Amino acid sequence: MDAHKEIEQLATDFEQCRKVLIALGDENRQHMILEMMKNKSINFSTLFLTLPNIVI
Template sequence: MDSKKESKKLLSEFKECQKMLAAIGDETRQYLMSVMIMEKCGGTRVVDLAEKTHLSRPAVSHHMQILKDAGFVTSRKEGTMIYYSINADRAGIKKVRDLLDHIEELLNEECYYEEDF
């Protein structure tokens, strides 16, 4: 294994996932995502999320924008209403999963390597 090459790749993956990791690292956003996952596929409005979470509408809007910027959430507008839903293509989830798989792979190789000596 070329450790320099792997280190660069890992740092690149971390950088690519930075917004996503920060977005899901917040307990409030984790809760909002769990509520949305359990909701209907058509999406959820900020006002409905605010009622279910006991957060203010501005607070929910703020968190939804962070989740949207990170790629976990999408929005669609119907008239004056905006519906948020978990991003159907799940690209952000796949990137984070790939990062974690790469970390596990490197840790397994390192542990295996150390056991050989």
């Protein structure tokens, strides 16, 4: 595949992933998703207390 076609394919792939990339752009959201993936039984209050940028 030539460079131009590779760039076009990359642009297409990137466009298809845009919503996910936007959703994961927030550091707290990333942290919450990772914690939920690691611990499926975590409750919201425990999850909230693990957020790195939250000042209570």
